[in-house]
Amino acid sequence: MVERTESTDERPVSGFSGPSREERVWGMGAVLSSLVGYIFPIIGVFASILAPLVIFFLKRDESKFVAFHALQTVYFQAAVLLIYAFSFLTLPTCMRLLGISLVIIGFVGSFVYTIYIALRAYSGEWAEFLLLGQLARNTMSWF
Numbered sequence: 001m002v003e004r005t006e007s008t009d010e011r012p013v014s015g016f017s018g019p020s021r022e023e024r025v026w027g028m029g030a031v032l033s034s035l036v037g038y039i040f041p042i043i044g045v046f047a048s049i050l051a052p053l054v055i056f057f058l059k060r061d062e063s064k065f066v067a068f069h070a071l072q073t074v075y076f077q078a079a080v081l082l083i084y085a086f087s088f089l090t091l092p093t094c095m096r097l098l099g100i101s102l103v104i105i106g107f108v109g110s111f112v113y114t115i116y117i118a119l120r121a122y123s124g125e126w127a128e129f130l131l132l133g134q135l136a137r138n139t140m141s142w143f
Contacts, residue, residue, distance in 0.1 A: 018124045019065040026063065027121035030055040030070035034077045035114060045084075048077045064140065069121050072136035073114075076129045080110045 019027065033051035037044025056070035087102035113129070120127035128134065 019063070023063045023065045024122050024124050026055070026059060026066040027069040028118045030059075030066055031073050031114060031118035031121055034073050035111065037077075038111060045081060049074055049081070052077070065126070068126065068136055068140055069117075071139060072129050072133050073117075075132040075136055076110070076114070079132060080106060 030052050033055060034048045036051055037048035040047065052070040052073040056067055056074065059070065060067040083102055083106045087098070087100075087106065090096070090098050090102070117127050117129060128136070
């Protein structure tokens with residue numbers, strides 16, 4: 001009878017050095033931390049960027065996986081903030097429909113897309129936000 005031993009590392013044995021379970025949880029947490037803005041709208045605009053930025057600086061030397069997900073989340077939330085700013089600037093003008101549409105699409109789209117990337121990060125993938133993931137990869141070489 002063969003005895004099974006439990007590994008605490010949870011990395012695959014076949015030489016694949018994917019992220020550990022702890023790294024996957026931190027990666028997912030870095031992405032999900034940006035959703036604090038949906039819970040606390042007043043402080044959320046800044047906390048959505050600040051929370052993953054703090055995780056980036058805490059974990060950048062320990063795990064490139066966590067640092068990458070945190071940094072690309074900062075970029076994504078900054079882009080979402082710019083879209084919101086543009087949409088609110090267009091509200092008082094004749095482009096009200098565009099402004100309202102951008103707010104609704106930005107709110108729902110960023111929420112769903114953030115959860116999607118977080119789940120992929122938890123599964124151990126280096127999931128990239130569209131366009132901004134590559135920017136984060138390039139920026140990672142600076143640190």
